Amino acid sequence: MGSTVANEASVFDHVEYVPPDAIFELTLAFNADKDPRKVNLGQGTYKDEHGNPWILPAVRAAKASDAVRNANHEYLPILGLPAFRTLVTELVYGRDAAVITEGRVAVSQSLSGTGALHLAGSVLYQTFRERGPSPTAPLPPVYITNPTWSNHRQVFETIGFTVNDFRWASPTTGSLDLPAILEDLGKAPPHSIVVLHASGHNPSACDPTEAEWRHIASVIQQRQLLPLFDSAYLGIASGSYDADAFAIRHVANELQLETVVCVSFAKNMGLYGERVGHVSVTTKTVSAAQALQSRLAQQTRAEISNPPAFGARIVAAVLADEKLRAQWEVDLVTMSGRIAAMRTALYEGLAKRGTPGDWKPIIQQKGMFSVLGLPRLTVVELREKHHIYMADSSRISIAGLNEGNVDYVAAALNSVLR
Numbered sequence: 001m002g003s004t005v006a007n008e009a010s011v012f013d014h015v016e017y018v019p020p021d022a023i024f025e026l027t028l029a030f031n032a033d034k035d036p037r038k039v040n041l042g043q044g045t046y047k048d049e050h051g052n053p054w055i056l057p058a059v060r061a062a063k064a065s066d067a068v069r070n071a072n073h074e075y076l077p078i079l080g081l082p083a084f085r086t087l088v089t090e091l092v093y094g095r096d097a098a099v100i101t102e103g104r105v106a107v108s109q110s111l112s113g114t115g116a117l118h119l120a121g122s123v124l125y126q127t128f129r130e131r132g133p134s135p136t137a138p139l140p141p142v143y144i145t146n147p148t149w150s151n152h153r154q155v156f157e158t159i160g161f162t163v164n165d166f167r168w169a170s171p172t173t174g175s176l177d178l179p180a181i182l183e184d185l186g187k188a189p190p191h192s193i194v195v196l197h198a199s200g201h202n203p204s205a206c207d208p209t210e211a212e213w214r215h216i217a218s219v220i221q222q223r224q225l226l227p228l229f230d231s232a233y234l235g236i237a238s239g240s241y242d243a244d245a246f247a248i249r250h251v252a253n254e255l256q257l258e259t260v261v262c263v264s265f266a267k268n269m270g271l272y273g274e275r276v277g278h279v280s281v282t283t284k285t286v287s288a289a290q291a292l293q294s295r296l297a298q299q300t301r302a303e304i305s306n307p308p309a310f311g312a313r314i315v316a317a318v319l320a321d322e323k324l325r326a327q328w329e330v331d332l333v334t335m336s337g338r339i340a341a342m343r344t345a346l347y348e349g350l351a352k353r354g355t356p357g358d359w360k361p362i363i364q365q366k367g368m369f370s371v372l373g374l375p376r377l378t379v380v381e382l383r384e385k386h387h388i389y390m391a392d393s394s395r396i397s398i399a400g401l402n403e404g405n406v407d408y409v410a411a412a413l414n415s416v417l418r
């Protein structure tokens, strides 16, 4: 037991240990904490008013539908469930979008949002390599926002891209820094991939207004950059899927730029474990869309053969049925409304105590998160003394707050900040 084979070198001797993923570790630490006061503001997963996972009524009804209950267990096609692919493409771009009616969009199901990013990134990497100028010439980089989701850099670096960042939110004011965004993107080399958060920016919670998106999109157009939308929170930021899809539709439909959209149904349908996502690439020509779609299929076949069926059937059942779809629209308002109410409650809890700091951004921001701007030692103190868990960056998931714990959190913040 536990012995090593003496005197023999391992082919793995050179392998360096990588520390576990911080956000998943935080969830494990929270689960192991026995204190009844504990509060999980770590991983971005929606919780109901009692702090429990929420099965959306639309999803519960879809699970009971014949299409889901009576489904067999055969393989899906390599590109995924056909109804899911069609319905989600219409959901993202709008049913009458020219890219759909003209056949200029390549579409594949994916393993949720992360799988979508990896699938799209892998196909882009290969096709950029083939374009040249030579197989060894440096490729245009990927640009990610600073700050951004903790996994973005890793996803694109593991594919082989060089990853640069561009400024997004000001570290001092915590608000969107449009001049910095325009300046940084204005220097990006042509064909660079720009990873944008379609709505509910993670972690800053700073989303551009429609006018600001137009500015950003026009620099992307002028510099011939390739926009890639990470769209994990559509419908969660404002409560309206269409409103949250503004940036995607402006870039792909109005400006008709070639655009990559990576969609997840983890947050907005509460399908975290089912790994249900969608990749689409809009192109200038039908032949480019067909070629890219063939490459999405090839990559999927090489990686996972074909995607999982259960979650895709649920999403398709919700989107195909008028009543379920209407229920889902209500569910989105329930989630975004509860998050907005918790923003107000946390702000008021801090304001009434006169807690040092400017807490206004909490109520101005949108989406699941807020960055409190606390030093790491304070984050640790909150965890160890008060059993309040948040990312080391002091990002909190507002969805972890509820009527029962928000005042406790405000009081704890007040005590550690005095």
Ligand code: LMR
Residues within 6 Å of the ligand: 023, 042, 043, 044, 045, 149, 150, 151, 202
């Ligand atoms: C988060 O940012 O907490 C979520 O998107 C969960 C994850 O996978 O990191």
